[in-house]
Amino acid sequence: MKEEFTARLLRVHFGEDDLWQGKPLHEAILAKCAELGIEEATVFRGIEGYGAASRIRHASHWPYSKDAPIQISIIGTEEQIGKLTPYLDAMVEEGLVAASTVEVVRYSRTPERS
Amino acid sequence: MLQPGKAVKVTIYLSDGATHHGVPLYSSILDFLFYRGVAGATVTKGIAGFGADHHMHSEQLVEISDRLPIKIEFIESHEKVEEILGKLEELAGSGLVEMQETTVAKPAQLSKPVKPPIPAHLKIAGKAQIMRIFLSEEDRWKSKPLYEALVEALRANDIAGVTVYRGILGYGAHRRMHQDKPLVSSHHGSIMLSVIDSTEKLRAFLPIVEQMVEEGLVVFSDVDIVKYAYRAPEAGKPETASTPAEVRP
Numbered sequence: 460m461k462e463e464f465t466a467r468l469l470r471v472h473f474g475e476d477d478l479w480q481g482k483p484l485h486e487a488i489l490a491k492c493a494e495l496g497i498e499e500a501t502v503f504r505g506i507e508g509y510g511a512a513s514r515i516r517h518a519s520h521w522p523y524s525k526d527a528p529i530q531i532s533i534i535g536t537e538e539q540i541g542k543l544t545p546y547l548d549a550m551v552e553e554g555l556v557a558a559s560t561v562e563v564v565r566y567s568r569t570p571e572r573s
Numbered sequence: 574m575l576q577p578g579k580a581v582k583v584t585i586y587l588s589d590g591a592t593h594h595g596v597p598l599y600s601s602i603l604d605f606l607f608y609r610g611v612a613g614a615t616v617t618k619g620i621a622g623f624g625a626d627h628h629m630h631s632e633q634l635v636e637i638s639d640r641l642p643i644k645i646e647f648i649e650s651h652e653k654v655e656e657i658l659g660k661l662e663e664l665a666g667s668g669l670v671e672m673q674e675t676t677v678a679k680p681a682q683l684s685k686p687v688k689p690p691i692p693a694h695l696k697i698a699g700k701a702q703i704m705r706i707f708l709s710e711e712d713r714w715k716s717k718p719l720y721e722a723l724v725e726a727l728r729a730n731d732i733a734g735v736t737v738y739r740g741i742l743g744y745g746a747h748r749r750m751h752q753d754k755p756l757v758s759s760h761h762g763s764i765m766l767s768v769i770d771s772t773e774k775l776r777a778f779l780p781i782v783e784q785m786v787e788e789g790l791v792v793f794s795d796v797d798i799v800k801y802a803y804r805a806p807e808a809g810k811p812e813t814a815s816t817p818a819e820v821r822p
Contacts, residue, residue: 499790
């Protein structure tokens, strides 16, 4: 099944060591997105970067390094993104949020086939 | 220089043993064609055959192995063929000369092109679009990972560039949470492909995406290409030819 619509893309940049109420910030943001019924949210770990604090972050070869830059791509309707923004304001202490308008094509399996 | 369109293909059948002024006949015909400026000619040696005298020429018998059939072929314009045909018939002697109407689809190029043309996909500048495709790492297409198949399809369609990202956490169309755990051998991560090219080319590619992606999200947004540089593959020293476009505020 194919649907086309216009939506908002939000990219949230922060560090992997950022926490929210003791949990990794990216997990907390993802949980909030799911709660708001947002279409799609994916967390990416960068290999190098710098941000608001002008501190260069590196992801080392050691997989448990906690200094890598994190980017979350969130795609949702104008309304959903509007609801999410106040939460992001509260949760992201140090970071960057960039928004753009995007055209979306969604492919989904029809229920009878899966 | 041969032009695309109507032309004549001339084939001359000779016997290997024939000579003309002490040199093999085929080489003297080839020289004649060469100095009369014929676009190109090919000499092929048959492995067996017979001609007007009904003498079987074959390489199986050692004593007559120098009498193998020879075929000379060339393609030229009507006018050129008319011009050289008389002398050619004289040279061919007892051999057969055949003419055939043909059509040149693409004339041969000089082996050393003056400047290699810039591939079409390297000419994008300014206004473009970014297409992000979100899918799951376990999605497959004809037994290979879907993201790999998509990259191959994009490259085959001359799309300017693509990068595949593996997410460490995410959820999508199927509402399954993907988590990349370093100690778990099977990957069930989220995958994002970021593709940049002109709007028309990306839109033209969308039907292929549609065929390959059963479940997923494709997102388009506008971008301005500030620089797309590449290294000319034939340059001896690394030389960067860039197509800078104006930077929009």
